[in-house]
Amino acid sequence: MSSEFRELLKKIGSGTHTHKNLTRQQASLALEMMLTGKATPAQIGGFMIAHRIKRPTGEELAGMLDAYSRLGNKLSIIDENKEVVVLGIPYDGRTRTAPISPITSLILSLMGVPVLMHGGRRMPTKYGLTLGEIWTNLGLNIQNTSLEQVQTSLAQKNFGFLYLPTHFPLADNFVTYREEIGKRPPIATLELIWHPYKGxxxxxxxxxxPPTEKMIREALTLTGVKKFTLIKGLEGSGDLKLEQTNIIAIDDHESEAGFKYLKLNPLHYGLKGHDYPLHSEQEYFEQLTKTIKGEMTPLTLSSIWNAGFYLWRCSVVETMEMGLSKAEELIMKGDLHNHCHSLSENLNYV
Structure with missing residues (x-):
C-alpha cells in the first residue's frame, strides 16, 4: 500500500462538505501512481469513484495531462509552421449514431492538414464501435504499427493514429479498472484532449x-494549448449534428474570455437531413465504404456538413460555404477512396 497515495485519496474522498481539490502537481502524481501500479487496486478503485463523485477541476485535469505527457509516447515535430489537428473521440465508442470522423480526417489529411487520432480497444461503459475497428475495416491495420510508422505517415501523408495497447500500454492496462467499477472515470475526459504531439x-x-466544456477549456489554458475547437457533438464526439443547431466553443484571443461560442445550424446552409443511426456495424461499414468511393449514401450529407466546417475551421478555405462545396467535390469524385488506399500502401498495410 502507498501511504503517499492514501493521503491524496483521503483529500478527494472525505465527503461532500469536507473534500478538497487536488493541485495540478498532486493530480499528476496521483495518475502516475495509478498508471504505474504504485497505488494498490483498492486505492485505485476508491480514487476513481471518489473523483467521479467529487467531479474533477480544470487544474486537476491539467495535472493528469502532465502525467500522460510524461508517461506516454509523443510524435516528433513534422513542421514547425504546421498545427497538427488532434481529434479527440470518446474511447468507449459509438452505439447509437454512425461515426463521421473517419471521413472528416480523410478529407483534412487529403487537403494537407495533418491529423492525429488516438484510441484503444472496446471499453466501458458503452463498449461501442471504436475508431480502431473502423480503420481496420478500411484496410488500415492501425493496431500493429510501430511508432516510427505512425511518425512517417503523419509526416508524409498527414495522418497518424496512436493505438493504446501498442503505443501507450500503461493507459491500456488501466482499462481493467474501468471495467470493474462500471462507471466512466474522469480519465475519460482527459482522453478527449490528450495531444501526443510535440509541436x-x-x-x-x-x-x-456544458460543465465538461468549461473544465476542458481551463485545462487547455493551463497546459498552454492555444488553438481549440470543442463541439457538443453526437455521443460526445466531434461529429456535428444534422438535426439541430451545433454549439461550438473556439479560441478567441482577442476577447477577454479567451474564447467564444459558435452556433451552426445546417438549415442556414441549405442542408436538411437526419443523423444516420448505427443500425448495425456491418451496415455502417458498407455505407462508409460506398461513401468513400463517391456513391451517394445516407452518410453523404452529414459527411459534407462535417468536412465543410472542419475545412473552414482549419483555414483551408475562407468560408463555410466554400468548405461545403469543396467537401462535396472531394467526396463525390471518389478522391477519398484513392487517399485511403494511399495511406494503406504508405504504412505497409494489407
Whole structure:
C-alpha cells in the first residue's frame, strides 16, 4: 500500500462538505501512481469513484495531462509552421449514431492538414464501435504499427493514429479498472484532449455536458494549448449534428474570455437531413465504404456538413460555404477512396 497515495485519496474522498481539490502537481502524481501500479487496486478503485463523485477541476485535469505527457509516447515535430489537428473521440465508442470522423480526417489529411487520432480497444461503459475497428475495416491495420510508422505517415501523408495497447500500454492496462467499477472515470475526459504531439496542436474534441466544456477549456489554458475547437457533438464526439443547431466553443484571443461560442445550424446552409443511426456495424461499414468511393449514401450529407466546417475551421478555405462545396467535390469524385488506399500502401498495410 502507498501511504503517499492514501493521503491524496483521503483529500478527494472525505465527503461532500469536507473534500478538497487536488493541485495540478498532486493530480499528476496521483495518475502516475495509478498508471504505474504504485497505488494498490483498492486505492485505485476508491480514487476513481471518489473523483467521479467529487467531479474533477480544470487544474486537476491539467495535472493528469502532465502525467500522460510524461508517461506516454509523443510524435516528433513534422513542421514547425504546421498545427497538427488532434481529434479527440470518446474511447468507449459509438452505439447509437454512425461515426463521421473517419471521413472528416480523410478529407483534412487529403487537403494537407495533418491529423492525429488516438484510441484503444472496446471499453466501458458503452463498449461501442471504436475508431480502431473502423480503420481496420478500411484496410488500415492501425493496431500493429510501430511508432516510427505512425511518425512517417503523419509526416508524409498527414495522418497518424496512436493505438493504446501498442503505443501507450500503461493507459491500456488501466482499462481493467474501468471495467470493474462500471462507471466512466474522469480519465475519460482527459482522453478527449490528450495531444501526443510535440509541436503545435489544434485540439478538436467533443463533449456532452456544458460543465465538461468549461473544465476542458481551463485545462487547455493551463497546459498552454492555444488553438481549440470543442463541439457538443453526437455521443460526445466531434461529429456535428444534422438535426439541430451545433454549439461550438473556439479560441478567441482577442476577447477577454479567451474564447467564444459558435452556433451552426445546417438549415442556414441549405442542408436538411437526419443523423444516420448505427443500425448495425456491418451496415455502417458498407455505407462508409460506398461513401468513400463517391456513391451517394445516407452518410453523404452529414459527411459534407462535417468536412465543410472542419475545412473552414482549419483555414483551408475562407468560408463555410466554400468548405461545403469543396467537401462535396472531394467526396463525390471518389478522391477519398484513392487517399485511403494511399495511406494503406504508405504504412505497409494489407
Amino acid at each position: 503545435k496542436n489544434h485540439i478538436m474534441a467533443g463533449y456532452v455536458h
